[in-house]
Amino acid sequence: MKRKHTVITSRAAAARAPKAPPPAPIIPSSARRLPGETFRNPLPVPKAPPPQPPPVEEEAPSGRCVDLTVDLAPRREGALVLDNPVLVASGTFGYGIEYGEVVDVQQLGAICCKGTTLKSRIGNPPPRVTETPAGMLNSIGLQNPGVDAVLEKYAGTWAGWDVPVIVNVAGESVDDYVQVARRLDGQPGVAGIELNISCPNVGKSGLQFALDADAAAQVTRAVRNATDLPLMVKLSPAATDIRRIAQAIADAGADAISATNTLTGMAIDRHRRKPFLGNTYGGLSGPALKPVALRVVYEVAQVVDIPIVAVGGVSSLDDVLDFLMAGACAVQVGTAVFADPVLPLRLIDELEVWCLEHGLSSHRELIGSALPGRRERPSTKGVEYRP
């Protein structure tokens, strides 16, 4: 059965439920804002919350000495509370059943399933994957049977699982996204939606949604209005001003942001003297992408106050800690699953042990600790280093 956790992560929620344990803010709010901005939601916080025993012992999931829970949709209380902050990234874990024989998927924080579109897609011509230095390229081309077939085939299985399944949604127009979201809305087994907005927007001469703040906000708002499911939007690392786009997405009503998708790259087949991939271009993932993803998380964490889920080259506990300190509250493991399918489960245990060794009652104490402090000016380094 589904365990319920009452982890309160926002002041608003605390105000609604004053009897709950004291709030544990993810990041000091002031550290997340640019100077000159005011709080948009200055709800009164009860001055002296009734004394409660520390929630760690009772609230931590059974068997864990450290509270690893994380709420990915604080505005929708209890809608997407994960047992632990390690997810598997979309496209690397299929629909959750493929690895079932070797991995206990129920232990994961959540599963982001393969990108799903309105109609079925046969994907790109092979070959579709190749290894590159410290990474890999893929050009799957969103092969999937379409949202209806996905729900028919897998939703029943997902509904019986403890682990939440977040359906990754892709489309070519705002209407595509909205229609898929409507179909997912209210389906048992679907815990949330992750929007892959790194798709060409056919209506706007093929410009990716993720590269255009207006388009990104438009698609986020449209999906937000179409469904009550927790909504996570995935950024592209190729965007020139990632902070403006992240801000636009947050303002449009996203519950969380995942950062980042792959970077476009290519490889050459030296024997044939041709591009290696059937689609010529592919998305670069793996450890090679990690510094880029880390920079994006660090920048985005300073301008939005919704949870950030880091994706990009997570392959060890060090990577998890880096992303947490940069401001992410959870991580998705992607490419590393191919080499080591049990890595996500090991990372959960390793994170717990690390927190114990460092005297932390929850990994949430780490979140954003590397961000510029209250009195410091927010970093503009990302801007400086851009070509």
Added chain:
Amino acid sequence: MKLLDARLLSTREILPGQWLHSYDAPWLASSAVPGQFVHVRTPDWSGLVLRRPFSINTYDRLSGQVTIHFRVTGKGTDWLARMRPGETSEMLGPLGRGFEIDSRSRHLLLVAGGLGMAGVRPLADAGLAEGRRVAVLFGAASAAEVYPSSLLPDEVEYLVATDDGSLGHHGRVTELVAEYEAWADQAFACGPTPMLAAMAKLATGRDSRLGVARLGRKGGGRPDAMGSPGARRKSWLQVSMEQTMGCAVGACLGCVIIGVQGPQRVCREGPVFASDEIAWDDAS
């Protein structure tokens, strides 16, 4: 399918740049069938993010030994070739669907090009163990790359073709097939895609050309669905396909090849396919 640590028992360079590894992997040996593969994690994975898929070359259920045969083509295989006996390799396997042998088949024809020998090799053992006769046709660029006959069971009929004529038939291995076409009840091929495409061409219309009667009820009940074990068993030619691979369990859709019914995952629907499942025009 299982994640397991296999201890390397022996390593031999059987041909220039081609290695034969023998592992102690009892679980793998007892559960594998001919045509399946393992996904091996390279000993040094700094900078290597993918495992390497290898056909199970031979397996022995009694001794629990499994061999793989590979060529050094890059960093991953280079690291594997440097492994010493006693070291362990992490494997995921057995994976994929193997060859389907019809219980009525008495003569098996195995056709291999180069490293493709590793794909059909376990069929020789399995066929002989069940009292069938096995012929192996092998093609390589030159005599220096011909698979040593000492590594095949004695009972196997072994014919070689080389591109430069330095050993055996001068020409393509597929030119030897005509002689065995009538003899063979089933054929199994593994090798470069052009070779497999040529084999598939030979296989189409073979039954009508030779006047082979279709067994079973007249008009034949319901035909087996394409890709089902039954349909593969009834196809004269089965091929083992190769593709660059990501997860090897069917999750990432990276290893697809184009079949007549759309994309097919080599790791899940394959690596063995009936020859009429593949869209050969797109493949070659």
